[in-house]
Amino acid sequence: MTPLFSASAIKDGEKQAAKIAGISLFQLMERAGEAAFDCAQRHYPLYHHFLVVCGRGNNAGDGYVFAKCALNANYHVTLIQVDSERPLRGDAAKAQCDYLESGGTLLDAGDGHLGDGIDNGPYLIIDALLGTGLNLAPSPVFEALISDMNRTDAPTLSIDIPSGLNADTGHIVGACVVANVTITFVADKTGLHTGSARDVCGIIEMDTLGVEKEFSDCTQSVARLYQDSDIAKMLPNRLSTAHKGDAGKVLVCGGNEGMGGALMLAGKAAHRTGAGMVACLTHPQHINAVLSFHPECMVSGWEGDKSHVESRLNWCDVIAIGPGLGQNDWWSRTLFSLVLKQLNHTFSDKFLVIDADALHFLIDSPKPNPNQVITPHPGEAAALLNCSIKEIERDRLSAARALHKKYGGVVLLKGAGTVVFDGRHMSIIDIGHQGMATAGMGDVLTGVIASFIAQGLSPSDATVVGALIHGYAADLSSKNGIKIGLLASDLLTPIAKIVSQAAD
Missing domain, CATH: 3.40.1190.20 (Ribokinase)
Structure with missing residues (x-):
């Protein structure tokens, strides 16, 4: 039996867990991006080109950490940023800065269709658009990106949750990324296991980012997941x-x-x-x-x-x-x-x-x-x-x-x-x-x-x-x-x- 948590409980609980563990939330973000990069290497060892699609919240920060890890490992990275002229905030901005200082570049989401100009062989899409805070339909800009991602032949790895899926209910309002693999962090979410989740999550992996004990000590689950074991x-x-x-x-x-x-x-x-x-x-x-x-x-x-x-x-x-x-x-x-x-x-x-x-x-x-x-x-x-x-x-x-x-x-x-x-x-x-x-x-x-x-x-x-x-x-x-x-x-x-x- 695996405990399941709401998105709000995880958001509050990871703050407390990080404080108890003596680490910053940015360090948690770094761990998340690194875990996602490891996941991509395990599931797609023959892919050496990543198309990272970033939104404007902390999920984008995870994407930037992923992209930096890929650059440092000599992978080819194409990064698309929604509304790139508007500065990101908080830890996501720091992650973006670290990526750019490592030699990374970015394209604006409005500059063209997803995947245009990619000629370095097969690529893997990294979905870092929306994260777990979504409870409304994605805006037109995000919806267009999601549609483009789903139309490509490239496989997709979603970071934390497929963008467009409600993390609490598994309901989809509007467009949703159809992932081949989803890696989620800190604790498992109810919305990954009911409703429309099975149509869009693909293989689900969970990484506690090293704060499992601290998180469980301060956060109450809302459900229990049962499997054949x-x-x-x-x-x-x-x-x-x-x-x-x-x-x-x-x-x-x-x-x-x-x-x-x-x-x-x-x-x-x-x-x-x-x-x-x-x-x-x-x-x-x-x-x-x-x-x-x-x-x-x-x-x-x-x-x-x-x-x-x-x-x-x-x-x-x-x-x-x-x-x-x-x-x-x-x-x-x-x-x-x-x-x-x-x-x-x-x-x-x-x-x-x-x-x-x-x-x-x-x-x-x-x-x-x-x-x-x-x-x-x-x-x-x-x-x-x-x-x-x-x-x-x-x-x-x-x-x-x-x-x-x-x-x-x-x-x-x-x-x-x-x-x-x-x-x-x-x-x-x-x-x-x-x-x-x-x-x-x-x-x-x-x-x-x-x-x-x-x-x-x-x-x-x-x-x-x-x-x-x-x-x-x-x-x-x-x-x-x-x-x-x-x-x-x-x-x-x-x-x-x-x-x-x-x-x-």
Whole structure:
């Protein structure tokens, strides 16, 4: 787990950290530029020409230090400065002066198109335009430069953050540099791991600039980043003498007429991740199909019998409701209402995972429930908060907080850089890929989360590790040659292998 910080916290924290460490902010800038130069050499060892594009803030200062390092190492440097006739200020001005005194030259951004006149072979673009302070669309001058950078065939290394990306939210307003590599400094930023970040950051590296301890001692993180290496530490322990009753009982409710596949995916995913017993409550027409696809599952048809629902709720440890539930009044709404009513009055200690069509009905009864997990995608989140998808994607972390305030429990907001919020801790799951944008993926995730709750994990931990395993299984499938065209059912075997290997 890696702590993530807001841009303002890093700005304030690095000042305190530098003071504690007994160094100046200019020395930090020098370290940043040197780290970026080392990064460029590692990733692009055959490139000997750098096109450094500088803005007007401290990010430009990092670019000037980079350029000076490159000159001193006998690399060819072309440096473009925005509004070069206007003096820079502070440490950026000092870095510019040092570069010029080392024999460097600069061109004004308005003098021509990016890359004009470069004839010394392939070059690497160094993005030192805007940095982490951006919260509005770039001005026309910067937007034109960004567009030119993206149009070239040259690869790009962004210093601290791709220019145009919001460091807190991962949202893009206007133009944004599409980097091949991003090196960020002091601490990791939330905006590099959710929203549109994955489309523009490329490979992300982080350099603490030698003040990691000082910074962590004086700065509070706002979120936690989880990756596949965290899976083994989070899984529930299982004794050699364990039996199926120790591994929990999951009830999956859904699968209205013609939509049984979603229910089956959720049920099998629960078993594949270690649940001891799984039962499905579904439309009668799906009984034979469920038994054929998943013979280990106990399945029964539901036709409106209240006592049947009560009996199944009494049996299970956790309920997953929504996969294939549908949205009609008689079957879908009645089943959802019965489950919620029984949980509120008789089985208040049971945990509930709500997904898909069940979220539609949750809008009608938004009473906060500490024992539930909701797993909306951005469209469902927009409906739950009565806003637009654009508003959700503009600030995914704030959307997760708003969902928790209204509905309680644990919120999992799907998307690139899945966000999990439990009322105290904000987590980002930066794993998985675009091939997961296909029907049934969310149903598998629902079953996985329900399984881990049944096995004894807290709803929060079950949601985080469930999302990790879900995304990691997709990544493993892509390594085996399946990315676009990946099916939700393709994940069932990989998730079992991940759980088994992590438990060894």
